[in-house]
Amino acid sequence: xxxxxxxxxxxxxxxxxxxxxxRICTSSxxxxxxxxxxxxxxxxRYDGIIRQVGHKDGVDPxxxxxxxxRESSFRASKVGKNGERGLMQVTEAAxxxxxxxxxxxxxxxxxLFTPQTNIEAGTWYLKKALQRYAxxxxxxxxxxAEYNAGKSRVDKWVGDTKQGASVTAGDLRDSxxxxxxxxxxxxxxxxYRFYQKRGHL
Numbered sequence: 001x002x003x004x005x006x007x008x009x010x011x012x013x014x015x016x017x018x019x020x021x022x023r024i025c026t027s028s029x030x031x032x033x034x035x036x037x038x039x040x041x042x043x044x045r046y047d048g049i050i051r052q053v054g055h056k057d058g059v060d061p062x063x064x065x066x067x068x069x070r071e072s073s074f075r076a077s078k079v080g081k082n083g084e085r086g087l088m089q090v091t092e093a094a095x096x097x098x099x100x101x102x103x104x105x106x107x108x109x110x111x112l113f114t115p116q117t118n119i120e121a122g123t124w125y126l127k128k129a130l131q132r133y134a135x136x137x138x139x140x141x142x143x144x145a146e147y148n149a150g151k152s153r154v155d156k157w158v159g160d161t162k163q164g165a166s167v168t169a170g171d172l173r174d175s176x177x178x179x180x181x182x183x184x185x186x187x188x189x190x191x192y193r194f195y196q197k198r199g200h201l
Contacts, residue, residue: 029194042074046087046115047201053119059127062195063140064088064119066188067126067147076115085112088122098124138169140192144185149178 036043046068047061054061071089072078080089090098092109098121099107111117129143129151136142146154154172161171176182195201 028197046074049116049119050201053123057123057127059123059130061201063192064123065195065201066191069191070184070188077113085109086118087115088118090118090121094125095121136169140189141169141185142172144188145172145176145181148184149181
């Protein structure tokens with residue numbers, strides 16, 4: 001009986017390793033897939049909240065998750081160099097705007113370490129940016145640049161293109177003068193497409 005149980009465990013372990021290996025080998029991003037398999041709980045712990053907030057606010061949950069991946073690597077306790085907090089690295093000013101608009105009395109910056117609050121505030125801010133650029137050829141590029149660098153910088157970069165109202169996402173990307181912002185936009189869009197391609201968070 002002991003030998004049977006041991007053999008069954010070995011077979012199940014081998015099957016799990018084979019399945020994991022196949023998933024990694026067929027992935028368009030094997031490094032991410034490996035990290036995700038090794039840290040499954042961290043990578044998927046907030047998927048339910050992400051889906052719920054995304055559907056409520058009309059923002060694709062896969063985009064929200066891509067922002068969280070880039071901003072904090074799914075670490076709810078992260079503090080940024082300028083005091084940004086939590087999963088979506090929300091600033092205190094943006095969070096106070098959100099709390100005022102959604103009527104959250106008693107909001108305190110440390111509330112941003114609560115995943116639900118952080119995702120709600122970050123998604124609200126991201127949604128505002130997506131709505132602002134809804135008429136553009138690719139609102140996501142504009143919105144992500146704003147999420148990272150602020151509206152005033154995006155306004156300047158749009159002005160630098162000399163394209164006026166006809167400015168495209170490609171024009172904006174070419175005019176972004178901060179390499180880290182350009183990289184930020186590109187990596188989030190790439191991760192978003194990765195999630196879309198595989199069809200789940």
